[in-house]
Amino acid sequence: MTHVSVLAGGLCPERDVSIRSGRRVAEALRAAGYSVDVRDTDADLLALWEQDPPDVVVPLLHGAVGEDGSLRDIIETLGLPYVGAAPAGCRLAFDKPIAKASLQQAGAATPDWLALPHSAFRELGAQRIMTAAVARLGLPIVVKPTRxxxxxxxxxxxxxxxxxxxxxxxxxxxPTVLLEAFVSGVELAVSVIDTDEGPRALPAVELRSDSGIYDYQARYTAGMTEFFAPARVSHQAAGAAADLALAAHEALGLRDLSRTDMIIDADDSPVFLETNVAPGMTETSLMPQSIAAAGLSLSSVMSDVVERAVRRSR
Ligand SMILES: Nc1ncnc2c1ncn2[C@@H]1O[C@H](COP(=O)(O)OP(=O)(O)O)[C@@H](O)[C@H]1O
Ligand SMILES: [Mg+2]
Incomplete structure (x- = not known):
């Protein structure tokens, strides 16, 4: 029996989400016949893995350690196979300006932006920079941490x-914030899974929250966001959204699974916001909804990526 260690929790603001994702994925893998344990990050973890090495690790941690590649560097150093993107891909995806630049180089559209480090403010004077930023990007502007x-x-x-x-x-x-032009339109999340025939985009999930922004409250308060899977967008927009998610998966060098967030703008074209290497897997998360909309089960998708990780290790 293949022994899978699901890694969930961690010390980040999204700890609870990660724990719920972990529980759900563990159930799905047990249903597929795997022997599964769920572990949190703590001082005993590496010793535990050394004593009783799992056949595959499924990292479901969010936040920097979980998504910026550092944890996967450690898992790789221990010689353990794992599901998901390698450290290099995580690093490109987790840093939003780097991901946006990579996608632009690959020919994709993303809202105009600038990334401003705290130090530039101190050295060059905040007021002039902000005036120039507003003149360039227009209003509204979305301000977010780059990581x-x-x-x-x-x-x-x-x-x-x-x-x-x-x-x-x-x-x-x-220490660096991203200032991004606000795009109004229909928000979509498109999940990609690797298959033996190559990467496959699953049906887009459309999100409509009361505030228009998929913020922390909208994400984790029941009933505050409506989801439509498949999304209620034109055939052409759905195709372009799938292409954008596949382009992101490829341009960022991702593996096994990813989820790209985007907005269908006034021209009915998708613009890239960001790609997640550790998408949430809770009951209300976007990737499980797209898996269901594709007529697949979480068990079959997760066992496929676990088997891919096993094969890579041989
Ligand atoms: N440029 C933008 N225009 C309009 N809405 C945006 C923009 N950037 C982010 N948002 C809203 O904020 C949410 C979170 O932004 P996102 O870039 O996906 O970061 P993260 O999910 O990592 O916090 C999006 O789901 C969307 O609702
Ligand atoms: Mg997002």
Whole structure:
């Protein structure tokens, strides 16, 4: 029996989400016949894995350690096979400006942006930079940490006066913030899974939250967001959204599974926001919804990626 160790929890603001994802994935893998344990990150973890090495690790941690490649570097150093993108791909995806630049190089559209480190503010004077940023990007502007998640530290700025406070909120999470042009339209999340025939985009999930922004509250409060899977968009937009998610999976060098967040703009074309290497897997998460919309089960998708990881290790 293949022994799978699901890694969930961790010390990050999305700890609870990760734990719920872990429970769900563990159930799905047990149903597929795997022997599964669920582990959290703590001082005993590596010793435990050394004593009783699992055949495959399924990392479901969010936040920097979980998504920026560092944890996967450690798992790789221990010689353990794992599900998901390698460290290099995680690093490109987790840093939003780097991911946006990579996608632009690959010919994809992403909202105009600039990334501002805290130090530039101190050295060059905040006021002039902010005035120039508003002139370039227009209003509203979305301010978010360059490396973060769950919309924590994210603010939609509607007037120039709101920008300083929004930047301070972003700097609380990360030394560099991303200022991005606001795009109004239909928000979609498109999941990609690797198959023997190559990467496959699953049906897009459309999200409609009361506030129009898929923020922390909208994500984790029951009933605050409506989901439509498959999305209620034109055939052409759905095709372009699938192409964008596949382009992101490839341009960022990802593996096994990924989820790309995007907005279908006024021209009915998708613009890239970001790609997640450790998508949430809770009952209400976006990737499980797209798996269901594709007529697949979480058990079959997860056992496929576990088997891919086993094969890679041979
Ligand atoms: N440029 C933008 N225009 C409009 N809405 C945005 C924009 N950027 C982010 N959002 C909203 O904020 C949410 C979170 O942003 P995202 O870039 O996906 O970061 P993360 O999910 O890592 O916090 C999105 O799901 C979307 O609702
Ligand atoms: Mg997102």
């Amino acid at each position: 973060g998640g769950s919309a924590l530290g994210l603010t939609i700025v509607h007037s120039a006066e709101e920008l300083p406070a929004a930047m301070v909120a972003g700097f609380a999470y990360c």
